[in-house]
Amino acid sequence: MKNAATVRRRGANRGRRAQDRASRGGRPVLVQKETELKIISSPTEMQAFAEAARCRGERIALIPTMGYLHEGHLSLMREGRRLGTMVIASIFVNPTQFGANEDFSRYPRDMERDCSLMRTVPVDVLFAPQSTDMYLADSQTWVDVTKVTQGLCGPLRPGHFRGVATVVTKLFNIVKPHVALFGEKDFQQLRTIQRMVQDLNMDLEIIPMPTVREADGIAMSSRNVYLSPSERETALCISRALSAARNALATGTNTAAGVAGVATAVLAREPGVTIEYVEAVDAENLEPVGVVKRPIVVAIAARVGKVRLIDNAVMAPALSA
Amino acid sequence: MKNAATVRRRGANRGRRAQDRASRGGRPVLVQKETELKIISSPTEMQAFAEAARCRGERIALIPTMGYLHEGHLSLMREGRRLGTMVIASIFVNPTQFGANEDFSRYPRDMERDCSLMRTVPVDVLFAPQSTDMYLADSQTWVDVTKVTQGLCGPLRPGHFRGVATVVTKLFNIVKPHVALFGEKDFQQLRTIQRMVQDLNMDLEIIPMPTVREADGIAMSSRNVYLSPSERETALCISRALSAARNALATGTNTAAGVAGVATAVLAREPGVTIEYVEAVDAENLEPVGVVKRPIVVAIAARVGKVRLIDNAVMAPALSA
Numbered sequence: 001m002k003n004a005a006t007v008r009r010r011g012a013n014r015g016r017r018a019q020d021r022a023s024r025g026g027r028p029v030l031v032q033k034e035t036e037l038k039i040i041s042s043p044t045e046m047q048a049f050a051e052a053a054r055c056r057g058e059r060i061a062l063i064p065t066m067g068y069l070h071e072g073h074l075s076l077m078r079e080g081r082r083l084g085t086m087v088i089a090s091i092f093v094n095p096t097q098f099g100a101n102e103d104f105s106r107y108p109r110d111m112e113r114d115c116s117l118m119r120t121v122p123v124d125v126l127f128a129p130q131s132t133d134m135y136l137a138d139s140q141t142w143v144d145v146t147k148v149t150q151g152l153c154g155p156l157r158p159g160h161f162r163g164v165a166t167v168v169t170k171l172f173n174i175v176k177p178h179v180a181l182f183g184e185k186d187f188q189q190l191r192t193i194q195r196m197v198q199d200l201n202m203d204l205e206i207i208p209m210p211t212v213r214e215a216d217g218i219a220m221s222s223r224n225v226y227l228s229p230s231e232r233e234t235a236l237c238i239s240r241a242l243s244a245a246r247n248a249l250a251t252g253t254n255t256a257a258g259v260a261g262v263a264t265a266v267l268a269r270e271p272g273v274t275i276e277y278v279e280a281v282d283a284e285n286l287e288p289v290g291v292v293k294r295p296i297v298v299a300i301a302a303r304v305g306k307v308r309l310i311d312n313a314v315m316a317p318a319l320s321a
Numbered sequence: 322m323k324n325a326a327t328v329r330r331r332g333a334n335r336g337r338r339a340q341d342r343a344s345r346g347g348r349p350v351l352v353q354k355e356t357e358l359k360i361i362s363s364p365t366e367m368q369a370f371a372e373a374a375r376c377r378g379e380r381i382a383l384i385p386t387m388g389y390l391h392e393g394h395l396s397l398m399r400e401g402r403r404l405g406t407m408v409i410a411s412i413f414v415n416p417t418q419f420g421a422n423e424d425f426s427r428y429p430r431d432m433e434r435d436c437s438l439m440r441t442v443p444v445d446v447l448f449a450p451q452s453t454d455m456y457l458a459d460s461q462t463w464v465d466v467t468k469v470t471q472g473l474c475g476p477l478r479p480g481h482f483r484g485v486a487t488v489v490t491k492l493f494n495i496v497k498p499h500v501a502l503f504g505e506k507d508f509q510q511l512r513t514i515q516r517m518v519q520d521l522n523m524d525l526e527i528i529p530m531p532t533v534r535e536a537d538g539i540a541m542s543s544r545n546v547y548l549s550p551s552e553r554e555t556a557l558c559i560s561r562a563l564s565a566a567r568n569a570l571a572t573g574t575n576t577a578a579g580v581a582g583v584a585t586a587v588l589a590r591e592p593g594v595t596i597e598y599v600e601a602v603d604a605e606n607l608e609p610v611g612v613v614k615r616p617i618v619v620a621i622a623a624r625v626g627k628v629r630l631i632d633n634a635v636m637a638p639a640l641s642a
Contacts, residue, residue: 047524055376138606140468141486141520147461165462166521173522199462200487201494203368285459 037118038125043134043174046127050088050176058086062177064168067091068108068222069117072212076181077121079209083179089118090127090171092134097163108225127175134170143169145192145199148286152188152299153310156276161192168193169200177204185211185219187297187312191286211311213239219311226307234272235304241266242313245280245298249315256280256289256296259315263298276301276308283314292317358439359446364455364495367448371409371497379407383498385489388412389429389543390438393533397502398442400530404500410439411448411492413455418484429546448496455491464490466513466520469607473509473620474631477597482513489514490521498525506532506540508618508633512607532632534560540632547628555593556625562587563634566601566619570636577601577610577617580636584619597622597629604635613638 040046053060061084063076073089080087091114098104111128118126142162149161172180182190194206212220217239218232227235241263248262260280267275281288283295299312361367374381382405384397394410401408412435419425432449439447463483470482493501503511515527533541538560539553548556562584569583581601588596602609604616620633 043522047522051524055378057376136519138468139520141464141466141517143521144463144465145461146463147459170522173524176524196462198457199460200464201364201368201491203372203494203497 037115037123039115040125040127041129041133043129043170046125046129047174047176049125050174053086054176059084059179060086060088060175060177062171062175062180063087063089063123064171064180064182065089065091066093066107066222067114068110068225069114070212070220070222072183072185072209072220074117074121075212076183076209077118077123079207080179080181081121081123083181083207084177086125087121087123088125088127088175088177089123090129090175092127092129092131092167092171094134094163094167095131096135096166097160099157099159102157103223103226108222127171134167142166143196143200145196148188148191148195151281151286151288152277152279153301154188156301161189164189165192165196169196169202172202172204179205179207181207181209183209183211184314185221185311187299187314188286191284217243219309221309223307223309227304231272231305231307234270235307235309237267237270237273238300238302238309238311241278241300242298242311246313246315249292249296250318252318254317255291259292259296259298263300267300267302272304274303276303358436358444360436361446361448362450362454364450364491367446367450368495368497370446371495374407375497380405380500381407381409381496381498383492383496383501384408384410384444385492385501385503386410386412387414387428387543388435389431389546390435391533391541391543391545393504393506393530393541395438395442396533397504397530398439398444400528401500401502402442402444404502404528405498407446408442408444409446409448409496409498410444411450411496413448413450413452413488413492415455415484415488416452417456417487418481420478420480423478424544424547429543448492455488463487464517464521466517469509469512469516472602472607472609473598473600474622475509477622482510485510486513486517490517490523493523493525500526500528502528502530504530504532505635506542506632508620508635509607512605538564540630542630544628544630548625552593552626552628555591556628556630558588558591558594559621559623559630559632562599562621563619563632567634567636570613570617571639573639575638576612580613580617580619584621588621588623593625595624597624 040049050060061080063080065073077087077089093107095104143165144162145165154161182193184190190208197206214220216236218235244266245259245263249259253259253262260278264278267273278300280296280298283297289296295314295316297312297314301310361370371381382401384401386394398408398410414428416425464486465483466486475482503514505511511529518527535541537557539556565587566580566584570580574580574583581599585599588594599621601617601619604618610617616635616637618633618635622631
């Protein structure tokens, strides 16, 4: 086999972890000192490695990222560590999910820091492919999730979710995970991937993880680095708007439009904020809602200066009195 | 595990075949008398069964069909028997690949005869799902192969290849094959699936198999049953047209248009035949060709009476003198 050397190298490590597992009733054990991080860039090698891992009984947890890791990503990786016996993270700034006028070329990158952070989890394997290896010449196949991508960011970022669904399908086929973890911060992306997995009978479990926030409430995002200190301050109105929406729903506002209106009002008061959308939609299928009877997600996209930020909150209607 | 009974039942069988394999240096042995055909209709059960089979080292060969089997299908299954240790055939008349005015509801079906034929191969497992189990309510995800589907049947059957690519993706995810076999009779479908597998990094090998023909040259097709005896006679002009094209290319006609023209002339002489298209295109990417320098496929779609028939032939240019 192509990656026999690779497998042998992992073998030593595996033996140790398997022993630990055996002595604790089958649960994987976090070995604090383990800092080996295997880096694979070839999709073919990654696929053979993953297949071999599955064949010897590993349970693979995948955390797909675009790098420039923050605490949000790390929370996914730590949960992956708990759920799998092999944690594989990917870093790939996927060109097909960026629009022509978006920030693909200047998307922040810091591979060295990312690797250090992953070693603290620890992550076992980093899959970091080149774009030319992921998209061969004449590549022409797309995965399209049609309904949940129609609203919210869909019309504003044409092709974005098609790019996401396609690259995630590719990553799933390459890394062959049993579970894959996605943050709720990108809520429409999460719902897109969940639908795709169900509709295409992909044999893995999607684990949604809560948005991680800074102490002041701002949702963690690699793009926060674009914000100037004053923009950073201004951006706080987004999480404040979500809190206001939650309060409104809890205290008698019972229509989606009413809840969204409360959030909009908070943002509209703030100079320097351009609203792209504020919507309250069904939390499962992202469809329009009148009177709120089931959980909704309030989703916001807004520009602070030139920086586009998104955030959301899922909230259930108050129990009827 | 959900299908423990299932696995145990197969277990007995497996033991026998594994023994046979061991005694002949690892090659699977065709046990002539073996006529057990396990039938699975639930996608979830099929997926768990396939995963368990992979985990114990089976090599799965999948032959996806729409049933009403003929010698063409059986040639795929026999090759699957040679390539895999477990042969799984699927029968599913996929609604999403039929147009509104096409023959979905009257597509010929004969499950009992199909099962008898499969037992002669023998096929190990038949996956025969219900449409409502394959496409859940609110299903909304499509796999779209964009370039190789643009010509030939693409414009005449809008949505057809999207339906094919989507259902084949689902079948691959459910049956988890190491190899899957497709006939060259549906040449554009074959190229579509090959592109999809490459573009989406699906970890399996696609095996193309030559078109099987009746003694008089007509390509085998489940739809031949629609033909009246005189239409059946008329339909022979299609394979004759392909032979004429091949002769022309071998004897000096050196443009795709010239080769296609020769085939068209044969069909045009025949009353009762309506040409949908006759095209000579690059055999790999199905793009237009001027002077023939690499292999081309001459592809024909024509109606004989109300019956739509397709056929094709791949041919290489004569070596330059």
